[in-house]
Amino acid sequence: MAKVFERTNGLTTKPFHYCPGCTHGIIHRIVGEVLEELGVLGKAIGVAPVGCSVFAYDYFNCDMHEAAHGRAPAVATGIKRVHPDSVVFTYQGDGDLASIGTAEIVHAAHRGEKITTIFVNNAIYGMTGGQMAPTTLIGQKATTAPYGRDEDHAGKPLKVAEMLSTIDGAKFVERVSVHNPANIRKAKKAIKKAFEVQLSGEGFGIVEVLSTCPTNWGKTPTESLKWLEENMIPYYPLGNFRTPEEVE
Ligand SMILES: Cc1ncc(C[n+]2csc(CCOP(=O)(O)OP(=O)(O)O)c2C)c(N)n1
Ligand code: SF4
Numbered sequence: 001m002a003k004v005f006e007r008t009n010g011l012t013t014k015p016f017h018y019c020p021g022c023t024h025g026i027i028h029r030i031v032g033e034v035l036e037e038l039g040v041l042g043k044a045i046g047v048a049p050v051g052c053s054v055f056a057y058d059y060f061n062c063d064m065h066e067a068a069h070g071r072a073p074a075v076a077t078g079i080k081r082v083h084p085d086s087v088v089f090t091y092q093g094d095g096d097l098a099s100i101g102t103a104e105i106v107h108a109a110h111r112g113e114k115i116t117t118i119f120v121n122n123a124i125y126g127m128t129g130g131q132m133a134p135t136t137l138i139g140q141k142a143t144t145a146p147y148g149r150d151e152d153h154a155g156k157p158l159k160v161a162e163m164l165s166t167i168d169g170a171k172f173v174e175r176v177s178v179h180n181p182a183n184i185r186k187a188k189k190a191i192k193k194a195f196e197v198q199l200s201g202e203g204f205g206i207v208e209v210l211s212t213c214p215t216n217w218g219k220t221p222t223e224s225l226k227w228l229e230e231n232m233i234p235y236y237p238l239g240n241f242r243t244p245e246e247v248e
Pocket of ligand 2: 017018019021022023024052122126127212213214215216
């Protein structure tokens with residue numbers, strides 16, 4: 001009988017703690033599959049953030065390290081410099097990366113650190129109860145913006161992929177989404193390329209992944225996928241912002 005589904009060896013067998021319909025799980029699986037397909041599980045070292053993916057160290061089937069809020073790129077820098085033959089990645093939410101960790105990611109990209117960042121943008125602080133993130137959309141309600149994000153008060157949402165694509169040291173920058181199977185396939189392709197950029201010694205690579213938070217958005221999983229497509233993608237356009245020719 002044809003095998004249509006197989007567990008990836010890139011993940012452990014520990015059940016995810018994520019809420020039903022949260023797309024963190026899909027993104028984990030993609031990263032696990034890519035590490036397995038590239039044959040680098042034995043030399044991969046991941047750095048987990050704070051936020052809902054704080055337990056990522058339990059899920060990826062490779063060496064993992066935990067970093068304080070926003071500091072994953074700095075920790076990854078140290079690991080990669082001490083172990084240049086390892087494959088180092090950070091997995092970070094938007095509260096972690098685009099708020100307290102903004103300086104860390106900008107300077108890691110600027111230095112051209114040979115690491116890969118998976119940036120999960122769900123437009124809210126998930127773990128701590130739905131506060132406004134730098135990525136929260138204008139008009140989107142959050143516990144700290146009960147009438148919706150107001151541009152006069154909080155500015156426009158931060159476009160991380162666009163910002164980092166202005167930095168020379170960032171060799172691969174792409175924004176993808178996981179709201180349907182076609183986009184999940186594109187997300188996997190981008191994440192694989194970002195790791196290939198590290199493996200070829202090109203430098204820093206980041207993939208911003210648009211993700212859902214049904215719990216704090218107050219929507220069902222299905223409504224959340226639709227909300228992402230109709231509200232996040234128009235503001236956060238999908239596509240590649242930087243690719244070195246070698247991996248085209
Ligand atoms: C230095 C510091 N500040 C604040 C916190 C509280 N905190 C923990 S997780 C989190 C929000 C994380 O949100 P995000 O990175 O968007 O991840 P998500 O939960 O949405 O996946 C905050 C503010 C902390 N742990 N450490
Ligand atoms: S709170 Fe949001 S981001 Fe966190 S696990 Fe639940 S749905 Fe996912």
